[in-house]
Amino acid sequence: MLRQEEIQGLAGRDVYDRHDDKIGTAGRMYLDADTGQPELLCVKTGLFGASESFVPLRDAQVKGDALYVAFEKAQVNDAPNIDPAAEGITPEQERQLYSYYGG
Numbered sequence: 230m231l232r233q234e235e236i237q238g239l240a241g242r243d244v245y246d247r248h249d250d251k252i253g254t255a256g257r258m259y260l261d262a263d264t265g266q267p268e269l270l271c272v273k274t275g276l277f278g279a280s281e282s283f284v285p286l287r288d289a290q291v292k293g294d295a296l297y298v299a300f301e302k303a304q305v306n307d308a309p310n311i312d313p314a315a316e317g318i319t320p321e322q323e324r325q326l327y328s329y330y331g332g
Contacts, residue, residue, distance in 0.1 A: 235291045236267050243295045244272050244284075246302045253305075255296055256281060259318055269326065270298075271313040274306055281313040282306055285330050300330060 242255045253274035261268045267286050274280045288299035298305070309325050311318060318326075 231267060231286060231289055231291065239267075239270065239291075239296060242291075244270070245295055245297050246305065247297065247299055248301065249297075250302045252284075252298070252302045253282075257313060258286075259283075269318065269323075270296075272305060280306075282308045283311055283313070283318075283326055284308065285327065285332065287332065304330070 236258070239255045239258060244252045244255050246252055253272045256271040256273050258267050259269040259271070260266060269283050270286055270289075271281050272284055274282055282305050284298050284300055284305050286298070290297045309322075309329055311322050311326070
């Protein structure tokens with residue numbers, strides 16, 4: 230689990246997969262409504278960060294100035310499309326993401 234001080238500075242960091250392939254740049258973080266703990270991260274992907282994908286933060290680690298997630302780049306890029314500009318994620322969208330990521 231990420232420590233509180235690591236959570237504060239995630240935005241703008243490079244995000245890598247478990248094989249050291251760069252996925253993109255960390256964007257907005259979504260917290261669990263019940264626990265207040267960070268649950269999902271929006272990652273800006275593609276050319277100039279034009280696309281965004283959500284990735285669960287379970288088993289994520291900060292190494293130096295980068296964030297490493299427990300999923301592969303292709304899996305993150307192909308995640309279900311959810312509008313990152315929305316104020317939050319609906320329970321149905323959350324179920325869809327966790328089903329996709331196997332959790």
